Amino acid sequence: MADYRELRQIRARFPERIAEAAAVRRRRPLFRGRDQLMIIAADHPARGALSVGGRPLAMGSRVELLDRLTVALRRPGVDGLLATPDVVEDLLLLGALDDLLVIGSMNRGGLQGAVFEFDDRFTAYDAAAIAGMRLDGGKMLCRIALDEPGTAATLQSCGRAITELAGDGLVAMVEPFWSGRAGNDLSPDGVIRAISVAQGLGATSARTWLKIPVVADMERVMRATTLPTLLLGGDPGDSPGLAYASWRAALRLPGVRGLVVGRALLYPPDDDVATAVDTAVALLGQD
Template identity: 80%
Template sequence: MRVRTPERIADAAAVRRRRRGSGARDQLMIIAADHPGRGALGVGGRPLAMGSRVELLDRLTLALSRPGVDGLLATPDIVEDLLLLGALEGKLVIGSMNRGGLQGAVFEFDDRFTAYDAETIGRMRLDGGKMLCRIALDEPGTAATLEACGRAVTELAAGGLIALVEPFWSSRGGHDLSPDGVIKAINVAQALGATSARTWLKIPVVEEMERVLAATTLPTLLLGGDPGDTPDLTYAAWRKAVRLPGVHGLVVGRALLYPAGDDVAAAVDTAVSMLDP
């Protein structure tokens, strides 16, 4: 299809049955698959776990088919593969926008918008755009990233679309995942753009989540990340955090697509069971 009839991508987007309303639950379960776009292919001790696109699509179609899964967060290439496969009917779809800050690159904090833009997200009938906003005080590229994120928030809101901002207080050594670090990142992120009317946040589960969530009035989704060798502890932390005010669901990728034991369906079902009925 990609060789002979590439126009079928736009056709599939035009006729895709979109999600209407919030569904039966007040909280959302979104499957994330935008890590490959910045060269982040590792899961646990497997540095190229996400390297096979065919295997990733198999895992994604299975995850999206499970009861209670509301949608997808991904880059255009993955969204388009899943459109052609018919796997996005009735789902929320959030397009990932800035993937230019490649993992480990000298320009990592100058996180260019190399994937979706707000105009295309609207034309493809997606539901919003997600942007990574790493804030490093000793990295000059942070300024360009902040400006670009602010512009994207404004443009998405003008089109009536969700702007999902994922902020981190960061450095070359990694993210500051202390409660204070996450609170600082939240406060910078929620001020981006000419309006916050359509802004949602995507934040990690850390200690003192009650205090962290008191930093914002914006709707918040919790990100999963890589649970490593302690998935039970990770799931316990998610289960506790999703009960807090302001939390409207989970956005999880690698932890569910490449779980310990490789049972994708069971991992997804476990995560869905944590959400409000």
């Protein structure tokens, strides 16, 4: 495991190098050959969501997370990263983001398990910062809870962010859930309701992408939208084989444009990040 002494030194003494690294990062087109994308997600820690499987603080070590991310992002077929500013900036300083898509995570305010968990206010990137850092888009969580008054502010904030990102020609990746205090409704009907609300947000949907979980009856779920859709990997627990099988089936549906996976690939049960990523990449673009 690296100790990242140079990274720590730069952060303490030369913080301006973050903006300098962003200014010279080599960018790439959204699609490059293949019609489906593999995005590695690492925005969980900013919501205090550090557990993977039976390990409650699996993501608690930043240096270990960076080790795992640098392995994952170097694997053939990986297209990009989804993360909060702190993680993006570490990886920029490490020179790990050239020729990759970078999606900035925007609203991380609803901390997992907090009394204010449904207050999904925008506490990380905003659209102006995403454009200024030359990132490729922004991702927002959009939990819709009919018994939570804060949902109205979340919908308004997401709509504004979608409009602003589209104005800069950037992807707005929306992760909608029909939710309540008991958790997210992962039934097909619940996911369809969430999609229906989320895809109507903003002054235009021209740059809007959806990020949704793989649930039962995905064929019916995908008929709810014409927007480009990425599949949410989630935490597979002790059954990664079942997760891969469900992803494989869903990836064949019209409109599905790839995977956004974090913990399942970064913290597999055997800790073999490279093999986990390669296995997921092999699912893409299958007929």
